[in-house]
């Protein structure tokens with residue numbers, strides 16, 4: 001019987017297996033190979049301070065350089081990496097790469113790294129972060145970790161403890177995709193987040209509506225009264241930027257300013273911005 005050949009191999013002989021499952025198996029194998037052969041890249045998207053119209057930091061966003069399929073979006077492989085546990089070594093690699101890259105940028109530029117619930121559940125996670133900081137020489141205060149509410153949904157107490165430990169060391173914690181979950185607001189009471197990243201669905205849906213910005217305004221108000229910075233994700237147009245400005249958010253991120261780019265291009269952007277401000 002094919003099954004007795006062990007996990008992974010029996011899949012190849014099941015005639016009723018559908019195309020999706022087959023593709024998934026291939027993707028999982030390729031994902032493991034990609035880790036082994038170093039086929040991932042980190043791109044960076046600027047986080048812009050609206051007051052001073054200046055890049056404050058960058059978000060590290062992983063991409064997979066596939067030999068045949070080109071650059072693959074994390075939306076495709078992060079869910080599978082989470083299901084298979086591969087997110088642990090992949091996430092650790094991203095963290096180390098992002099810290100090393102950020103250490104080469106100016107002192108006042110921070111780097112934000114996305115962290116999955118599965119990574120945080122690992123009792124050694126705080127240690128992993130400390131080692132990435134030590135190895136790169138990056139100051140803890142220049143690192144932000146972005147988590148979504150799913151991180152606080154499971155294993156809440158232990159995860160909160162890890163986040164507190166990291167925060168005491170100077171690492172900042174952002175709540176990503178704010179407003180897309182069931183209980184984003186209640187989590188603001190459970191943990192002293194440094195930043196709220198308002199999900200891009202709110203800015204997208206505000207276009208051309210009479211209540212444009214009402215939700216953004218409410219979240220910014222909440223952030224302000226709690227002393228938390230608010231950033232709006234996914235700003236693509238001047239109209240959206242105007243709305244976000246009017247509602248008082250401190251930071252934006254979006255294609256209008258810049259898509260995620262390789263480090264070399266971020267370096268150029270920072271260099272040009274500096275030259276402009278000096279002129």
Ligand code: C2E
Nearest residue numbers: 061062073074075078094114115116234235236253254255
């Ligand atoms: P996220 O953390 O919310 O990152 C923002 C996503 O929005 C990025 O997609 C970015 O390219 C996209 N984006 C930024 N500005 C705009 C805009 O103006 N318009 C539109 N339509 N999109 C915009 P990306 O790079 O495809 O990443 C998708 C998600 O994958 C991320 O969402 C994050 O949840 C996850 N991800 C990416 N890298 C990592 C990683 O290293 N670790 C983990 N655990 N997750 C990651």
Ligand code: MG
Nearest residue numbers: 059114146176
């Ligand atoms: Mg993020």
Ligand code: MG
Nearest residue numbers: 176177197233
């Ligand atoms: Mg986000």
Ligand code: MG
Nearest residue numbers: 176177199200
């Ligand atoms: Mg998102």
